[in-house]
Amino acid sequence: MSEESNIDIYRRRFLSGTASAAAGLAVAPGVMLTEVANARPADQAVTSEVRWGMLIDTNKCDNGCNDCVSACNEEHNLGGFDRPGTDAQWIRTVTLKDKQTGNVQSLPLLCQHCEHPPCVDVCPTGASFKREDGIVLVDKHICIGCRYCMMACPYKARSFVHEKLQDQMPYSPRGKGTVESCTFCVHRVDEGITPACVEACTAEDHNAMTFGDMNDPDSEISQQLERYSSRQIRADLDLNTGVRYRGI
Amino acid sequence: MTNYSFITLILGLLLGAGAPVMAGDAAADENSGSFYIPEAQRRFSDAQGCVEPTDEMRINHMEYILDQRDVTVHEGIRTKQYSLVECINCHVSDAPDAPRYESEEHFCNSCHTYASVSIDCFQCHADRPLKSSGYQHRSSINNGHAHTSADAAEVTREQPQVMANEGTGNE
Amino acid sequence: MKQQEFKEISGGKPFYMVLGFFGLFVLAALGSAWYMEHNGHWVTGMNNQIVWGMPHVFAVFLIVAASGALNVASISSVFQKTAYKPLARLSGLLAIALLVGGLAVLVLDLGRPDRLIVAMTYYNFKSIFAWNIILYTGFMVVVGIYLWMMMERKMNRFTKVAGFSAFIWRLILTTGTGSIFGFLVARSAYDTAIMAPMFIVMSFSFGLAIFILVLMGLYNWSDRPLGDSILFKLKNLLGVFVGSVLYFVLAYHLTNLYITRDHGVEEFILLNGGIYTSLFWIVQVGLGSLVPLALLYGPSTGQSRGWIGIASLLVIIGGLAQMYVIIIGGQAFPMEMFPGKEVSSAFYDGVVGSYTPSLPEIILGIGGVAIALAATFVGVRVLRFLPSSLADEAVDPHYPAREAEATA
Ligand code: SF4
Numbered sequence: 001m002s003e004e005s006n007i008d009i010y011r012r013r014f015l016s017g018t019a020s021a022a023a024g025l026a027v028a029p030g031v032m033l034t035e036v037a038n039a040r041p042a043d044q045a046v047t048s049e050v051r052w053g054m055l056i057d058t059n060k061c062d063n064g065c066n067d068c069v070s071a072c073n074e075e076h077n078l079g080g081f082d083r084p085g086t087d088a089q090w091i092r093t094v095t096l097k098d099k100q101t102g103n104v105q106s107l108p109l110l111c112q113h114c115e116h117p118p119c120v121d122v123c124p125t126g127a128s129f130k131r132e133d134g135i136v137l138v139d140k141h142i143c144i145g146c147r148y149c150m151m152a153c154p155y156k157a158r159s160f161v162h163e164k165l166q167d168q169m170p171y172s173p174r175g176k177g178t179v180e181s182c183t184f185c186v187h188r189v190d191e192g193i194t195p196a197c198v199e200a201c202t203a204e205d206h207n208a209m210t211f212g213d214m215n216d217p218d219s220e221i222s223q224q225l226e227r228y229s230s231r232q233i234r235a236d237l238d239l240n241t242g243v244r245y246r247g248i
Numbered sequence: 249m250t251n252y253s254f255i256t257l258i259l260g261l262l263l264g265a266g267a268p269v270m271a272g273d274a275a276a277d278e279n280s281g282s283f284y285i286p287e288a289q290r291r292f293s294d295a296q297g298c299v300e301p302t303d304e305m306r307i308n309h310m311e312y313i314l315d316q317r318d319v320t321v322h323e324g325i326r327t328k329q330y331s332l333v334e335c336i337n338c339h340v341s342d343a344p345d346a347p348r349y350e351s352e353e354h355f356c357n358s359c360h361t362y363a364s365v366s367i368d369c370f371q372c373h374a375d376r377p378l379k380s381s382g383y384q385h386r387s388s389i390n391n392g393h394a395h396t397s398a399d400a401a402e403v404t405r406e407q408p409q410v411m412a413n414e415g416t417g418n419e
Numbered sequence: 420m421k422q423q424e425f426k427e428i429s430g431g432k433p434f435y436m437v438l439g440f441f442g443l444f445v446l447a448a449l450g451s452a453w454y455m456e457h458n459g460h461w462v463t464g465m466n467n468q469i470v471w472g473m474p475h476v477f478a479v480f481l482i483v484a485a486s487g488a489l490n491v492a493s494i495s496s497v498f499q500k501t502a503y504k505p506l507a508r509l510s511g512l513l514a515i516a517l518l519v520g521g522l523a524v525l526v527l528d529l530g531r532p533d534r535l536i537v538a539m540t541y542y543n544f545k546s547i548f549a550w551n552i553i554l555y556t557g558f559m560v561v562v563g564i565y566l567w568m569m570m571e572r573k574m575n576r577f578t579k580v581a582g583f584s585a586f587i588w589r590l591i592l593t594t595g596t597g598s599i600f601g602f603l604v605a606r607s608a609y610d611t612a613i614m615a616p617m618f619i620v621m622s623f624s625f626g627l628a629i630f631i632l633v634l635m636g637l638y639n640w641s642d643r644p645l646g647d648s649i650l651f652k653l654k655n656l657l658g659v660f661v662g663s664v665l666y667f668v669l670a671y672h673l674t675n676l677y678i679t680r681d682h683g684v685e686e687f688i689l690l691n692g693g694i695y696t697s698l699f700w701i702v703q704v705g706l707g708s709l710v711p712l713a714l715l716y717g718p719s720t721g722q723s724r725g726w727i728g729i730a731s732l733l734v735i736i737g738g739l740a741q742m743y744v745i746i747i748g749g750q751a752f753p754m755e756m757f758p759g760k761e762v763s764s765a766f767y768d769g770v771v772g773s774y775t776p777s778l779p780e781i782i783l784g785i786g787g788v789a790i791a792l793a794a795t796f797v798g799v800r801v802l803r804f805l806p807s808s809l810a811d812e813a814v815d816p817h818y819p820a821r822e823a824e825a826t827a
């Protein structure tokens with residue numbers, strides 16, 4: 001194909017939404033979140049009909065497994081500067097040892113995408129906000145870097161960008177002087193694909209993470225949540241988190 | 249330098265940012281050599297270079313990008329026509345040595361330097377298309393998000409999106 | 420009694436030398452801010468665990484002290500204590516200056532100080548922080564009007580109303596500042612309602628201590644008489660405030676001790692928190708409260724200006740230590756997410772956060788103090804803030820009736 005005609009195809013697709021039927025055959029091999037026909041069109045706003053959530057079965061987390069963390073670091077290019085105190089961590093594995101029984105387990109901790117997020121309540125400019133579909137994000141265009149949200153988050157889920165960055169992922173802008181945290185890979189979710197950590201966990205056959213729409217009774221996450229007992233971390237704060245855990 | 253561009257330069261200096269740096273007639277002598285604007289990598293269509301007529305984009309591109317930015321961040325609307333990522337994909341080379349924003353060879357900065365406009369977009373946003381930075385997207389949508397290249401294999405990446413649009417279209 | 424006469428301090432070389440001296444500190448602070456901003460915050464001691472550091476200690480201290488510095492004026496206008504009336508103008512000026520200094524530090528420490536305009540145009544009305552921005556701006560306006568009412572003879576009759584508004588405003592303001600911490604449910608050290616009233620009493624004490632020092636400094640420098648009667652009144656008041664702060668600190672820790680969940684953080688601050696424990700007991704409680712109390716009420720030291728000055732200075736140092744313990748100690752204590760478990764991770768979960776203040780942070784903080792002092796100094800130079808004499812006979816507390824008449 002000539003360059004010109006390709007551009008035309010591309011243009012037709014993103015402007016008019018019509019494409020050749022053949023194009024439909026080449027579905028990307030990711031984990032699709034919804035039946036493709038039900039996916040939200042790119043030009044429509046997210047709604048509160050959907051609430052994205054994640055269920056983590058800690059029984060399936062091997063101690064020392066870091067697959068979800070590396071997937072996240074790679075997806076968002078959170079390379080870091082070898083300064084653990086100031087390097088960003090959107091998801092981390094936490095090791096728990098029971099003081100009484102000595103039982104040891106490990107689990108991933110990330111932004112819990114609270115329904116009532118304290119970070120959003122305290123943010124002076126409204127840079128921290130919750131999307132209609134429950135994903136909590138920082139609008140870095142208006143974040144002033146006051147770090148009040150970091151003071152307020154009960155999960156230490158947020159990182160401040162302490163130095164100048166380059167070569168960010170185009171779909172994951174991040175920069176010095178603003179605060180950031182796990183986005184639930186919103187750029188992927190908007191395309192109907194699961195977050196990078198979930199994908200990695202599944203690809204490595206751990207299957208500890210389930211991602212989906214908690215408002216849809218038929219989704220896998222809703223069914224699992226209904227069937228098994230699960231917990232929110234710091235449930236006492238009544239934040240109704242979007243991330244739930246089994247086995248803690 | 250013509251009187252006209254000098255005045256716009258001063259205006260630009262005074263207003264710092266967002267000044268309509270070049271009105272139509274100044275744009276007309278774009279090839280007169282007063283400064284250098286890199287060629288775009290691709291054309292939007294046969295008829296038209298950019299997503300809006302060039303003169304319009306020169307004056308108002310920031311408005312389009314700004315509107316898009318708010319709906320994308322807050323409402324998850326990811327149409328591509330006015331997305332900054334797409335600007336970069338078209339206007340900056342994906343060669344490993346493609347100029348960065350700091351360089352006057354960079355498409356955005358070629359004009360911003362000339363007009364003394366300072367922006368902070370690229371403190372956070374990638375100033376080059378995905379491929380050139382040497383990192384490879386490992387995810388299942390294996391060639392990255394919204395990177396539209398003229399190369400046929402890559403166009404298929406638009407599939408999920410296209411199908412989504414089609415899906416509603418049929419309902 | 421004769422009308423109090425207010426006069427600018429004299430200018431000239433000595434004035435500019437003092438101003439230049441403050442200016443150096445301000446410049447150094449701007450340099451530090453630029454350095455932190457240019458490199459990113461990793462060059463400071465702050466990190467992802469201790470997100471608020473030395474700049475915040477100074478900024479919150481100055482903001483709290485600002486509202487307290489207004490005390491003297493409130494006492495004169497709201498509570499009709501005429502003896503304090505000559506000091507009311509300075510009190511208002513100092514309040515604004517301290518607030519400006521504190522806010523400057525806060526703003527210069529932001530990750531994106533260049534977005535100050537964003538902070539002022541985008542408001543999240545649920546945020547205590549955003550409310551504080553309004554409260555701070557309002558405070559300056561209200562106190563400004565109050566000063567105008569006091570200084571413009573035609574407006575004098577509104578002084579009382581203006582003074583009352585300023586008084587209410589600053590109570591709200593300090594409540595707001597205290598609530599910045601009080602609303603942080605996530606952290607056991609902060610999540611308590613007593614934070615707000617405690618900040619109010621702290622403001623009384625810190626503000627007055629600074630006021631006394633500035634007053635003594637200015638009168639000394641400008642060679643104007645400052646009588647014992649007014650000074651002793653102020654120092655007795657300071658003693659009361661220092662005692663009240665101590666009382667609130669006691670109440671705060673007792674409440675926390677009563678709540679089992681908070682035992683961890685209490686043990687940390689009171690017993691085994693290392694630097695925080697030492698700062699609490701030695702500097703905040705010892706040097707910053709008990710010693711000044713002894714000095715202020717001691718039969719001989721209480722009559723000596725030198726010792727009153729030292730006591731005020733100690734109160735300020737103790738106050739900074741208290742802020743340090745509250746702000747940094749409160750963050751250093753690990754958050755309790757998994758009760759009954761020992762937690763560890765690559766993100767410092769379960770361990771005490773480490774923080775070493777860096778030089779630029781400290782210079783930035785001191786710069787805030789310098790801004791406040793410089794602004795006060797310029798203020799008393801260009802406008803009539805200072806009575807030309809505060810000698811005992813000029814202050815004359817025995818004729819309150821006539822004084823009240825003159826203002827009514
Ligand atoms: S976990 Fe923290 S950052 Fe995430 S939504 Fe809740 S409060 Fe905000």
Ligand code: SF4
Nearest residue numbers: 123143144146147149
């Ligand atoms: S750091 Fe940014 S996101 Fe966090 S509270 Fe401040 S302005 Fe909001």
